[in-house]
Amino acid sequence: MTLQQTSDHSHLLPCPSLSHVGVLVPWANAVVETELPEWGRGRTVWHYARLVPAHGGTALDDDFLSGLIEAVPGALHQLSRLPLGRVYLACTSAAFTQLDRFTEVATGSPVRVVSAFEAILAQLRSHGARKIALVTPYPDEITEVEVIQFAEQGVIVTGSASLGQADGYAEVTLNQQAALVDQLRKEAVQQADTIVLSCTGWPTRVAIKMLRRRLGRPVTSSNKAIALHALQEHP
Known part of the structure; x- marks a missing residue:
């Protein structure tokens, strides 16, 4: 044919x-x-x-x-x-x-x-992930609330880092995201089953690929979830 x-x-x-x-x-x-x-x-x-x-x-x-x-x-x-x-x-x-x-x-x-937030939880549960390292662009106090909410859902946050920004998330660069992850303790990353980039407002597709290679851990984000x-x- x-x-x-x-x-x-x-x-x-x-x-x-x-x-x-x-x-x-x-x-x-x-x-x-x-x-x-x-x-x-x-x-x-x-x-x-x-x-x-x-x-x-x-x-x-x-x-x-x-x-x-x-x-x-x-x-x-x-x-x-x-x-x-x-x-x-x-x-x-x-x-x-x-x-x-x-x-x-x-x-x-x-x-x-x-x-x-529910979509992230569903993805974590589907992969049996019970510990995460949390990275956000939010003000610190908002990130702290999210850590508590994850804990109430049975998800342990081994470490968290935030940019402390209240706006302008679409302009966050890949270098800023990488530097933010570097703020996490090495033990927090090693103990985490997954790295979570919380927030739908910052770009995460390229960051997920880069961080997965660098950290050797699964990485997800709000939009991917x-x-x-x-x-x-x-x-």
Whole structure:
């Protein structure tokens, strides 16, 4: 059979079914829409809605985080006419700092809403990872809250490091990420089953590859966890 003959029958080959997934993105986040399709393996159709906090800010503080959660119902309404399997809250810190309110808002949705923090936990559990080293761009106090939330979910944080920034996460460079990881104690990295780059707002695809080679440990991020979670069969 010639190459032309083979291509003539290409329409008969089975194609993987596509899943339609909603994503709620903080309005200043410039990274989520770039990274999710790269990890989606061509099997996911991503539909985005923006979360706009009422106070109109972008800096990571209490008003911003609570404002994102309060904006969830309106963003879900934007997606309500689409045939979605599930929806993701693409802000890790909003979920773990506003857990009760997020649970309340998500419970009222006709479609399951999964936070980036939940997606990370699901990935860790699927790989039997119980200890992590945590790296974030957040202010220190936000990172400390995340350490506590991981502990409450049975995940031990062997060490953590944060940039201490409240904004501008998309501009964080690979060198900054590498330097941040270098702040971790060697023992913290060696004891960790996985390195977690928390936050959907900073670029992590290249960082994950680089850190995996350097550290000899699995590395994941908020956006990678969302993408892999979306590839699972819908409940």
